[in-house]
Amino acid sequence: MSRPRHPDPELEKLLKSLERQGWRVWRGKGYYKAYCSCPDRHKKTIRITPNKSYNLNVRMQLKRRTCWQEER
Secondary structure, eight states: OOOOOSSHHHHHHHHHHHTTTTOOEEESEEEEEOOOOOOOOOOOOEESSSSSSSHHHHHHHHHHHSSOOOOO
């Protein structure tokens, strides 16, 4: 089952990156939820209506607290 696209193109790229790295992503009510498949069971909630700096903040949180690696 495919998930609906995120309205923000930058956050959609982030969600696709999470999915390529094995995270499960699905839409909740007002947010997306991402769950990692590693033994540490990382998870992250991503808002649907973010402010200007939200994309950078989410990426930095993922780098600091999870096994997600930014793709180049």
